[in-house]
Amino acid sequence: MKxxxxxxxxxxxxxxxxxxxxxFAPNPNGAxxxxxxxxxIVNSEYARRYNGKFxxxxxxxxxxxxxxxxxxxxxxxxxxxxxxxxxxxVVVASERIDLYYKYAEELIEKGVAYVCFCPAEVFKNIKDxxxxxPDRAASIxxxxxxxxxxxxxxxxxxxxxxxxxxxxxxxxxxLRDWVAFxxxxxxxxxxxxxxxxxxxxxxxxxxxxxxxxxxxxxxGKDLMKSETRQQFLYDHLGWQYPVTKHWGKIKMQxxxxxxxxxxxxxxxxxxxxxxxxxxxxxxxxxxxRGFQPEAIRKFFIAIGVTQTDIAVSMKNLYAENRxxxxxxxxxxxxxxxxxxxxxxxxxxxxxxxxxxxxxxxxDYREIRTGNTVYxxxxxxxxLKVGEKIRLKYLCTVEIESINPLAAKAIDTELKxxxxxxxxxxxxxxxxxxxxxxxxxxxxxxIASELGNVVQFERYGFVRIDSxxxxxxxxxxxx
RNA sequence: GCUCCGGUAGUGUAGCUCGGCCAAUCAUUUCGGCCUUUCGAGCCGAGGACUCGGGUUCGAAUCCCGACCGGAGCACCA
Numbered sequence: 098m099k100x101x102x103x104x105x106x107x108x109x110x111x112x113x114x115x116x117x118x119x120x121f122a123p124n125p126n127g128a129x130x131x132x133x134x135x136x137x138i139v140n141s142e143y144a145r146r147y148n149g150k151f152x153x154x155x156x157x158x159x160x161x162x163x164x165x166x167x168x169x170x171x172x173x174x175x176x177x178x179x180x181x182x183x184x185x186x187v188v189v190a191s192e193r194i195d196l197y198y199k200y201a202e203e204l205i206e207k208g209v210a211y212v213c214f215c216p217a218e219v220f221k222n223i224k225d226x227x228x229x230x231p232d233r234a235a236s237i238x239x240x241x242x243x244x245x246x247x248x249x250x251x252x253x254x255x256x257x258x259x260x261x262x263x264x265x266x267x268x269x270x271x272l273r274d275w276v277a278f279x280x281x282x283x284x285x286x287x288x289x290x291x292x293x294x295x296x297x298x299x300x301x302x303x304x305x306x307x308x309x310x311x312x313x314x315x316x317g318k319d320l321m322k323s324e325t326r327q328q329f330l331y332d333h334l335g336w337q338y339p340v341t342k343h344w345g346k347i348k349m350q351x352x353x354x355x356x357x358x359x360x361x362x363x364x365x366x367x368x369x370x371x372x373x374x375x376x377x378x379x380x381x382x383x384x385x386r387g388f389q390p391e392a393i394r395k396f397f398i399a400i401g402v403t404q405t406d407i408a409v410s411m412k413n414l415y416a417e418n419r420x421x422x423x424x425x426x427x428x429x430x431x432x433x434x435x436x437x438x439x440x441x442x443x444x445x446x447x448x449x450x451x452x453x454x455x456x457x458x459x460d461y462r463e464i465r466t467g468n469t470v471y472x473x474x475x476x477x478x479x480l481k482v483g484e485k486i487r488l489k490y491l492c493t494v495e496i497e498s499i500n501p502l503a504a505k506a507i508d509t510e511l512k513x514x515x516x517x518x519x520x521x522x523x524x525x526x527x528x529x530x531x532x533x534x535x536x537x538x539x540x541x542x543i544a545s546e547l548g549n550v551v552q553f554e555r556y557g558f559v560r561i562d563s564x565x566x567x568x569x570x571x572x573x574x575x
Numbered sequence: 576g577c578u579c580c581g582g583u584a585g586u587g588u589a590g591c592u593c594g595g596c597c598a599a600u601c602a603u604u605u606c607g608g609c610c611u612u613u614c615g616a617g618c619c620g621a622g623g624a625c626u627c628g629g630g631u632u633c634g635a636a637u638c639c640c641g642a643c644c645g646g647a648g649c650a651c652c653a
Binding site: 107122123124126156157158159161162163213216217220221224225254255256257258267268269270271272273275276278279280281295297298302317318319320321322323325326343345346350357358399400401403404405406407408409410412413415416417419423426428452453456457487488489490491493509510511512513514515516517552553554555556557558575 | 576577578579580581582585586587588589601602603604611612613614615616617645646647648649650651652653
C-alpha cells in the first residue's frame with residue numbers, strides 16, 4: 098500500500114531499538130557555507146527524529162592544502178547553536194592523532210598496510226597498469242621499522258607514505274591501494290609541531306566513525322567512493338560499516354561556484370569585507386542579513402537528500418524566510434532616491450500620520466512631517482500633473498506641478514495608487530544589498546529597531562545592523 | 576582512458592523497493608484576480624513535468640535493455 102509521506106526527510110533504515118548516532122564532519126578551514134549548512138541540518142534533524150546523538154567532528158588533518166582556521170572551530174559551534182543543532186559531542190581529529198597511529202600499527206602488524214616509497218607519479222603509473230609497487234611485498238618487520246622511521250622524522254615530505262592494501266587489480270582505479278598517512282613538516286594551527294605524519298581523510302574518518310559508534314553517515318556524493326575505499330579497512334579490522342546515504346551536488350543559482358578555500362583567499366585579499374559580507378553564501382552573512390534559523394532548516398529539509406545534482410534558487414529560501422519573518426517584522430517607510438514634494442494640506446488636516454506598525458495588528462507608529470515629504474525617484478518618474486495618489490496613512494493628493502514637485506490634499510478617493518513617503522525630518526538610511534549599497538532616507542523611528550528585522554514597505558525586508566546619531570545601516574534580507 | 580552515481584513542471588520535491596487507487600503530491604516561480612492605505616507583504620485562483628527509443632505486461636513514472644544528457648572518483652585535499 099502506498100502512503101504519502103509527511104513533509105520531511107525520508108526514513109533511515111535502522112535496526113529495531115538501535116540508538117542512532119549521526120555526525121557532521123567539516124574541515125574548519127573557513128566559516129560554514131550553505132553547503133556545510135546542509136550537513137549540519139540534515140544530520141542533526143535525523144538525530145533528533147530518532148532521539149539519537151549528534152556529533153560535530155572537525156576533520157582537520159590537513160595543515161597545508163586546506164589549512165584549518167583557528168577561529169572557525171568556534172564559528173561552527175556558534176552556527177550549530179544558532180541553527181538549533183547543538184552537538185551532543187565535539188571531537189577534534191588533530192587532537193587524536195596518537196589514536197590513529199595505534200591503528201596504523203595494528204594494520205601493519207596484520208600485513209595490510211605498507212610504507213611506500215614511490216613518488217606519486219610513479220605510483221600512478223603502477224596503479225594504472227594494475228601492477229604492484231615493490232614495497233607492497235615488504236615484510237611486516239620492514240614495514241614496522243619504516244613506519245617507525247617515518248614517525249621519527251627520518252624521511253622528508255613526499256619521500257614515504259603509508260598505504261592500505263586493497264586490490265591492485267580492482268576494476269575501479271579509485272580503489273587501488275590508497276594513502277592513509279603522509280609526511281607534512283608544517284605546523285598545525287591547533288597542535289603546532291607535535292606531528293609530522295598526518296592521516297588522510299579516508300583513514301581518519303574511517304577510524305573515527307567506528308570509534309564514535311556512528312550508525313548512519315549522510316553526506317555529499319563526492320564522498321561516495323570513500324565508502325568503498327574505507328570498506329577495505331573495515332574488513333581488515335573486522336568492523337561493520339555504518340549505513341550511508343549520499344546527496345547530490347547542490348549549487349545556489351545566485352552564487353555560482355564557491356569553495357571555502359576560494360572564499361578565504363578572496364576575503365584575505367580584501368575583495369570582501371569578511372566572512373559575513375552580504376554578498377557571501379555563508380551562514381554568518383545570512384544571519385547578519387536577518388534570515389531566521391528555522392527558515393534555513395525548513396529550506397534544507399525540503400530539499401531533502403536525493404542523489405540528483407541540483408541548482409536551487411535563493412528564492413526558495415526567501416519564500417521560507419518570508420513566512421518566518423512576516424509576522425514579526427514591523428513596517429516602516431524607506432525612500433531610496435528621495436524627491437522632495439511640497440504639500441499643501443487642507444485646513445484642519447494633521448501633519449501627523451498614524452501608521453500601522455503591522456498590517457495585522459492594531460499598534461500605531463506616528464510619523465510627523467512638515468509640509469514637505471519625500472517620495473521615491475521611481476514613483477516620481479511616473480507622476481503626471483492632475484494625477485491623484487494617496488500618501489499612505491497621510492492623505493490623498495492631486496499633483497499640481499512636477500518640477501518642482503508639489504501637490505495639494507484632496508478628499509479621500511477610492512482606487513487611487515498608494516505610495517509611501519518619508520517625512521521632513523527623515524534620517525539617512527543605507528541599505529547593504531548583495532548587489533551593492535543603496536542610500537536613501539526613512540522615518541526616524543527606524544533608529545529604534547537596532548538588531549531587528551523590519552519590512553521597508555514596498556521595498557523588502559532588512560535587518561537594522563547599526564545606528565548612529567543621524568544614520569542607520571540596514572542589511573538587505575530579500 | 577578506467578570506474579561509479581543520477582535524470583518527475585522554470586526550480587526543488589513526493590511517488591519508484593512491493594507495476595493498477597498517478598489524467599502524478601507539495602512548495603516555489605510565473606500569470607490572473609482580490610484587499611476602501613504595501614504594484615518586493617497578505618489572501619484566492621490558474622498554468623506547467625514522468626529525457627528519448629525499444630522490451631516485459633491486460634496494464635509501466637514505477638521492472639529490463641540501449642541511447643542521450645548531467646555529475647563524481649581515479650590527490651602524499653577535505
